[in-house]
Amino acid sequence: MCCYQGAAPLLIPFLAEIGHICPSTHNPADFVLETLATEPEASAQMSELCQNGKLCRKLDRMTFRGGRKPVLHSDDSIQRIFVEHVAKEQLQKMEFPTTFLTQFIILTKRMFMQSRRNSVTLWIQLAHHLVSAVLLGSIFFLVGNDGSAPIVNFKFCISVLVFFMYTYIMIPVLLFPMEVRMLRREYFNRWYGLKAYYAALTFSSLPVMLFFGILFLGITYLMSGQILEWDRFILFVIYGILTGICSEGLGLAVGSAFDATNGSIIGPATAAPLLVLCCYGMGFGPYIEARMKALMSLSYLRYGLAGLSIALYQKRPLMECSQDFCLYADPTLLLRDVGMATDTYYMQIVGLLVFIFIHRLIAYFVLRYRLTSEFSNKFMSYISKFLKYR
Incomplete structure (x- = not known):
């Protein structure tokens, strides 16, 4: 009371x-x-x-x-x-006794300090990215310029996408509900505003994601034998990081609405159909139905996968062919058959940025709703009961 x-x-x-x-x-x-x-x-x-x-x-x-x-x-x-x-x-x-900028600076410093002090989490993330990068690079070792196995390299792009999707969805799904409990107490005491907290939360997660993401992508890019061109590698990194940021926003939305137990179910269940939509059309890209194209445009993973594929295959010379005939030695044929022939760099970046904004906005309003005095715990209890019965 x-x-x-x-x-x-x-x-x-x-x-x-x-x-x-x-x-x-x-x-x-x-x-x-x-x-x-x-x-x-x-x-x-x-x-x-x-x-x-x-x-x-x-x-x-x-x-x-x-x-x-x-x-x-x-x-x-x-x-x-x-x-x-x-x-x-x-x-x-x-x-609030202080301005938005003051709150943002203090909260950002606090979050950086918490991350630095929680060194165990950083070491776990480092080990996770290194081990996953080495395993993925070993599975797709030197397939990047092999004209006889372009589909295998396309699967490499899907694997990179899945890594960024599940890694950065599950981290906030599992950890953010504990943060919400502390946030509710401090916000109720009017120490700071939700906008400042949310901006600091978004900003403070970027350096860690950039460092570990570039490390993972650099190892996998080299081990998989992709063409060594700086512009391609930079685009590959940009699409991977944007996919991670978008996935983190989706994880924050789930973590803001549910506890860790229910969120660990809702998070993967939400991502699974998006993953199915992003891979649709392999082998018959030019013949994808209009309604399926509309559904695929609702999956941010489609933009991420198209961006990764375009970075590796668009405007590049013929791939090396160790056999008498390699159908996909010309990369444009592969992009055609997976339905990405007309996609461009900028369209994928804009699509990912739009979904980043949508996911973060949803997470913000869900969190704001939970923190307002009008929030009803009965609503969340009904959802929990529904999930248990399911």
Whole structure:
């Protein structure tokens, strides 16, 4: 129960309205604690009058936008305290004591410090990327310029895509629900705003992802024997990192809405149909139906796979052929048969950026909904029961 949510100068008149006069020699905060400890019914009174902390938080929106009067469940005297005696500037100060930029800088520093101190997690991620890169490079060893096995190299692109998809979806799905519990407490105390926290969270994850992602892609690119051209490698890295950022946004959306147990089911279940859509059309690319093309455009993995394939195959010389005849020695034929002949670099980048924005926006609003006082735990319990019965 929240007994008071507002500016410090308004605490004494608020207490007076419920019949508890704070002596002039008393500290108001101590007086509140003494009152709550000695008179149990006072907590229920105070919580009811401030609507369990909703009143002040909703007042700015209800009072000053459009000139609408606030709809309060308390009596006129409480409305007078919070409406007539509080200026708009004071309301803004009640929200957060620092600016967005200050909050963003402090939160970013804190998140970097937490990552540095949690060295075990970094070592686990390093081992995961190194072992996966070596294994993947060994499976597709030197197939990059082999004209007799272009489909194998296309499977290499799919494997890279799957790695970035599941790795960066599952990390926030498993870890972010624990972060939400701490966030709810600090946000309720009005230490910082959700926008600043979310911006810091997004920014702080980029350096680690860039370092480990480039390390993974560099090892696999060299071991798989891809053509050694800087522009191709840079594009290959860009598409891989963008896929990872997009997957992380999807993982944040799932981690914001569900706990780790349910999220570990929802995350892969959401990614699986997207993966199926992205691989559709292998062998009959020019004949993909219009409705399937529309469905495929809803999968961000399709843009990632097309980008990785274009980076390796578009505008390159004929591949080496160790047999009498290699159908796909000309890379343009392979792009045609997988349905990527008309795709361009920029279209895939724009598509991934759009999905990054959509996933992050969904995650933000889900998180915001969970943190608002109107959030109902019953809704989440119904979802949990549904998943258990399923």
